[in-house]
Amino acid sequence: MVTDPKADLVRYLQEAREALLWKLDGLSDYDIRRPLVPTGTNLLGLVKHVAGVEAGYLGVTFGRPFPEPMPWMADDAEPNADMWAEPSETREQIVDLYRRVWAHGDETVAGLPLDATGRVPWWPSSDEVTLHLILVHVIAETHRHAGHADIVRELIDESVGVRASNSNLPAGDRDWWAAYRDRLERAARRWR
Numbered sequence: 001m002v003t004d005p006k007a008d009l010v011r012y013l014q015e016a017r018e019a020l021l022w023k024l025d026g027l028s029d030y031d032i033r034r035p036l037v038p039t040g041t042n043l044l045g046l047v048k049h050v051a052g053v054e055a056g057y058l059g060v061t062f063g064r065p066f067p068e069p070m071p072w073m074a075d076d077a078e079p080n081a082d083m084w085a086e087p088s089e090t091r092e093q094i095v096d097l098y099r100r101v102w103a104h105g106d107e108t109v110a111g112l113p114l115d116a117t118g119r120v121p122w123w124p125s126s127d128e129v130t131l132h133l134i135l136v137h138v139i140a141e142t143h144r145h146a147g148h149a150d151i152v153r154e155l156i157d158e159s160v161g162v163r164a165s166n167s168n169l170p171a172g173d174r175d176w177w178a179a180y181r182d183r184l185e186r187a188a189r190r191w192r
Contacts (some may be wrong), residue, residue, distance in 0.1 A: 006114055009135045010106070016142035017102055018049060019162055021095060023149040027156065033085055036155045043152055044094055045084040048072070048147045051098040052082045057138050058105030061129065062118040066104050068097070109135065 023043050032043040052073040055066035057121050072081035085094055114132040123129075154160050162168050172180065 004126060006109065006135075009114075009132075009139065010109060013135065013139045013142060015162075016101075016139060016146050017050075017098075019107075019146040020142065020149055021052060021098070022096070023153045023159075024091065024120060026159075027153075029091060031156050032091060034156075035084075036152050040084065041148055041152055041158075042084060045082075046149050046152075047098050048089075048094050048144050049082045050142055051094070051101045053141055054098075054105050054138055055101045056122070057106045057120070057134050057141075059101075061120050061134055062107050062108050062116065062131065064104070066101060068100070085097055088113070105138075136171055172175070 024047070027043070034044050052070050055070060056073065058064075059066040070082075071077060085091075107146075109131065112131050113131065114135075117128040117129045117135065118131070119126060120129055120134075150160060160169060
């Protein structure tokens, strides 16, 4: 089978984008904003963060800055400003922003060969990077945060999986999962 490396990378990036957004489906505005771990990680904040990340890597890096302001990504923004939604920022605004960012990123990818070079101004080295390297980096970053979203969503309502049609987990009802978790807890306690 012959594949197109750029198309493969774009497919994996798009799957990560869609997995991240799927984690918002069916939840209240409170649930998508509420911090569920000590560092404050929340679903809408993850989307906002990834929008800023992708705008930088697939925009600024290749001389194509995203045309809309993102004050939470500015050098003088408060720490973690990109990791949560202000009360004035709606789900629709952040999701629509993310979709515009990924369209902008897709234009960058479509318009450049994988060996095109750019510079990441916030990286300590001023060496050139390739589109290939940056695509791999953005895919890893987006999948990493989709994984965070998976855990946060499970904490909210026990929904899990890579997409609505595929949990990618063994079939089991609530009792099966409770027994499985208890078994793991018993195994772990042997090491206390």
